[in-house]
Amino acid sequence: MKLPNGYRVAFAAAAMMLTAGTAAQAAENFTLYCSPQIEWCQLVIAEFQKATGIKVAMTRKSSGETFAQINAERKNPKGDVWWGGTGDPHLQAAEEGLTAEYKSPMLDKLHPWAQKQAKQSGYKTVGIYMGALGFGYNTELLAKKGLPEPKCWKDLIKPAYKGEVQIANPNSSGTAYTTLATIVQLFGEDGGFDYMKQLHKNINQYTKSGSAPIKAAARGETTIGIVFLHDAVTQRVNGFPIIPVAPCEGTGYEIGSMSIIKGARNLENAKKWYDWALGPDAQKLMPKAKAYQVPSNAGVAPPPEAPKVEQIKLIDYDFEKYGSSAERKRLLAKWDKDVKPLPR
Amino acid sequence: MRRSVVLWLAVGWVGLAVLPWYAIEDGFWNFAWLDSYPVDSDVGPALLQGLGHGRWWLLPVCLALAAPLGILGRWKTDPWFAAVLLMAGGFGLAYTLAQGFAIGIRGWEFEALETAFGELGDRQFGMGYGAVLVCGAFLFFLTEGIAARGAIKGDVFVVGSIGLVIALVAAFIFFPITRILISAVQDNDENFAPALFFTKLFSGDIWGLECLTANLTCGVAWNSLFMAILVGAGTTAMGLAFALIATRTGFRAKKLLRVLTVLPIITPPFVIGLAVILLFGRSGAVSTFLEWAFAIEPSRWIYGLPGIWLAQMLAFTPIAFLVLIGVVEGISPAMEEAAITLRADTWRTFVTVSLPLMRPGLANAFLLGFIESLADFGNPMVLGGDYDVLSIEIFFAIVGAQHDQSRAAVLAIVLLAFTLSAFYAQRRWLGRKSYATITGKGDSGLHMHLPRRLKILSYGTALPWAALTAVIYCTIMFGGFVESWGRDHGFTLRHYLEAFSVTTGAHGLVWSGAAWNSFWTTLEIAAISAPLTAGIGLLTAYILVRQRFVGKDAFEFGTMLSFAIPGTVIGIGYILAFNVPPIELTGTGVILVICFMFRNMPVGVRAGIAAMSQIDQSLDEASLTLGARSFTTLRKIVLPLLRPAIIAALVFSFVRAMTAISAVIFLVSANYDMATSYILGRVENSDFGLAIAYSSVLILVMLCAIVLIQVAVGQRRLGRRGAQQFGLEGSTG
The missing domain is CATH 3.40.190.10 (Periplasmic binding protein-like II)
Known part of the structure; x- marks a missing residue:
C-alpha cells in the first residue's frame, strides 16, 4: 500500500508553515521595546546606529502593552531596554522586579525631578522627559x-x-x-x-x-x-x-521613563544605549520627532512649541507614594x- | 507491513539521529549550525545528546522509537502490530512532552523534581527540527495503532486526521488558553486563591442590573450579551437579504453589491468606527447638516449602544453573507418545485420549505455574528462611550493602569460561557434533522423567484445598507488624500508618499516608504496562513460532519474555543505558553502564522459544516462503494461541492490575517511587524492620514486577493442553477 495522501498534505503544510520561520536574529546587537510614537522611535534609533554602529531591533507598543509583555516574558526575557512611555508602568515594573538596577554616569546631568524619580525607584528606572x-x-x-x-x-x-x-x-x-x-x-x-x-x-x-x-x-x-x-x-x-x-x-506631571529589563541578554549594549539616551545628542531630537515634552537632560532646551515650563506651576508630585x-x-x-x- | 509505517519510522530516526534536536537560535532556515555540527552540544541530534553530552533523559525517546522496528514484517491484522504501535506512539509522545516540560532553560522546572533528583546541572532549549519529526512519527504510530484496532472502520486517513487536529488544537489552543485562564483562580502573586475567584466572578460591575432601575449602565456581561444578540440577529437578517438578492433575483448591479458587502470585512480595525464618527458624531457631516437644515441640536447619541451596533453591523454582515450564500444557493430546487406543484404559493413555499432548509446557514451565521460581536475590540474602543463591554474590559484589565491579569481571566471565562451557551443553543435548534439537498440524483430545476413581499423586504433593507456602506467607504478613501481628515480638506498625496514611496538608489530600487517593511511581512504571513487555515478548517468540518467517534462534541467545541476568546487573552496566553521551552516561538513569524491559523480556523469549520450538511452522504457512500478511499472521496467528491465554503474560508483567513489586531499586538516583533500594529501606532498618535492611506492600500490588496482566490478555486456547478435564468456569475463574494 502507499503512503496515505493525507500525511503528505499534512507534511507539506508543516513544511510550509516553517518557511515563515525565524530569521537572522543573531545579527542584531540589542532589542528595544519602544513606547512613544513610532517616528520618534525610528529617529532616535537611526541616530544611535550612526553614532555607535550598534544595530537595534525595535518593537513599538504602548506602555501598558509593553508592561504586560515584559511581565508575561519574565521567565525568559526577550527584550533588553524599554524606552519611553509614561513613568507609572515603569515604576510598577521596578516594584515587581521586572527591571534591573543601573546607575548611569549621566545621572547627575539630569534635572532634579528626574534624579529624584530614579532614586525613588532604586535606580531601576530613569526619566527621559517630563510632561x-x-x-x-x-x-x-x-x-x-x-x-x-x-x-x-x-x-x-x-x-x-x-x-x-x-x-x-x-x-x-x-x-x-x-x-x-x-x-x-x-x-x-x-x-x-x-x-x-x-x-x-x-x-x-x-x-x-x-x-x-x-x-x-x-x-x-x-x-x-x-x-x-x-x-x-x-x-x-x-x-x-x-x-x-x-x-x-x-x-x-508624568515622567516618561526608561528601564533595563532584568535578564537582558545584551546588557553591555543596553547600557550604551541607556547612557546615550540620557545625553544631549538623543534628547535634542525631540522637536524633530514632534515630541513636545521637556527633556530630562538639564543641558537641552525644551522644544519651542512645548508649554513653557516657567508658566506651569508644578506640584511636588510624590512618585514613591502614588506610584506604589x-x-x-x-x-x-x-x-x-x-x-x-x-x-x- | 504498511509502507507508511516504514516511512514514518525512517522520518522518526532521521529526526532522532541526524537532525539537531533543539531549535537553532539563528532561525529555521539559517544553516550556520552546520559548521559546528554534530559535536557542539547545542546542535547535536538527540541520540548524540543522550550518549555524548550527558543529556541522559533523551535516551528513553530512542527506546520508544526502536520498538516499532520489532514489528516490521507483521501484518496489520496481527494483534502485536496494533499493540506495539500504540505503546510506542503513546509512550513516546507522552515521554517527549514530559521531559520537555520537566527540564527547561534553568534546569528542573518543578521544585518537587529538584528535591527528588537533586540539582540537574544542565538545561535544555526549545524543540527543533529533530523533535518535530520525532513527535510527528509518534503521533502517526499512535493513530495507526488505533486504526489497526478497528476504530472508524480501520480508516487510517480519518484516524490520522483526527489525531493530527486534536494534537494541534491541544498544543495551540488548549495549552495557551489554559496558561492564562489558570490565573483566574490565582491572586496577582500567582498563589492559589479560589475565594478571590468567586468574589471577582460575581462582582457588581460584571452582573449589575442598575440600568433597569436608574440612569446608569448595567454590568459588562449584560451589555455584551445584549449587544451580541442584537448584532447576531441583525447580521443574519441582513446577510440573508443580500444572499437572496444575489442568488434569486434579476438584480442588475450584483457585482457592485458583492464588492460592497465584502468591503467591510477587509477594512482594518478602527477605520469604520472613525468614519462613523465623522458622519454621525457631534460634529459629523450628517449631524452638522441636520443642524443646518432642521435645527436639530447635535448630540453624542452615537457613543454607546447605537454606535457599536452600527459599526459591528457594517463589519460583520459580510461574514453572515459569506456563510449564507453557499447555503441559499445549495438548496435543491426540486423541493421547492414539489411544493409549488402541490399548489403552495411562493410565499408559503419559502416559509415552509426554503427557510427551514436554510437553518444550518442561519444558525451558523448567527453564531458567528454573536461571537464576533462578543470578541470585537476596535469598534467598542472607538464608539463605546460609557457602554462597557467584555472585550474592552479584558483588554484594559491587562494593559490598563491596574494590570490585573486575574480579572481579565475571570472576564474571559464569562465571555466563554456565553459562547458555549450560544453554541449549544444552536446545536439544539438544528437538532438531528437532515438538511441534505445535494444528493446526486437528477437535479435540473431552477430556483423559484422570491415571493413579492420578501423581494421588497430584501431590497428595502439591503439597498439602503449598501448605500450606507458606499458612503462610509467614500469617506474613508477620501481621508487618505486630504491634509487632515475632518479638518483641513486640501488635496495631498503626502500620506501615500510617506508610506509607500520608492526611490532609486545606487543599487536599484529602494523601498524607502515607512510602511513597506510591515506591508511585505503582512502579505507573507497572510499568504502562508490562509491556505493552512482553510485546509485545517475544512478537514475538521469533514471529520465533524461525516465521522462518528467518542468525544465529538468536545472536539467540536475545542475547535471553536480560540475564536470565542478575545485576542488580548490569546496574545498573552501565547506569550506565556510559547516564550519558554519546550515550544519556544516568540519573536518568530511562525507564532503569527500559528496564531492566525487557529484563531480563524472556526470560520472554515463553520462554513464547511454548513455546506457539507447539505451534501447527501449517499454521494460519499457511492464513491466508497466503488472502491475509492476516504481521502480520494474527500478530494474528488466533497471538495468540488464545497467550493463556496473553500472560498469563504480562504478569503476570511487571508483577510483576517491582514486585519486582526488585538492578539497581534503582543506577538509582533522587530523582524515581524504587522500592518495593523503599525496602523494602530499611527492612530494612537492621531496620524489618521497615513493610517487611512495604508488601510486603503490594504483594502485594494485584499480585493485583488479575493478575486484571485475566486478564480483559483473556481465555481461550483449545481444542475442548471445559477447559469442561465438570472445571468449570475459566481456563487460567492
Missing part, C-alpha cells in the same frame, strides 16, 4: 456655546460645563490616574474626592485611553479634554482649534465606590 498634566479645549465649540475660557481645575466643575468635559477612566488609563493623584495631592484626600464627585457631573464620557479626550475635543466631539499638555500641543500642531491650559492651582500599587489600588477602589456609581 505636565492639564487640559485642552476646542475654541470653536467654546465660542459656539458661549462658555467662558477655563483656566483652573476649579473652573471645570462649574455647572456651565455640564456634559462638556471628557477624561479617561483611571482604572484603564495612567493619565487619568495621574489626574486623580494630582487632585488628591492638591486638595487633600477629602477635598480631592469632593472635587472628583462634582467633576463627575460634568463628564460626558470616561474614555478608556488616556489621550482619547483631547482627540475627541480636536474633532469637536467634546469641548474640554483632561490630558497631558503635550498631547494637546500635538493636536494644535496638527491644525485643530485646541488651546492647552496649565491649571492655575498647579498641576502634576497599594496606594493605587486603594484610590481606585475608592473612586469606583464613591464617584463612578453617582448619577450624572
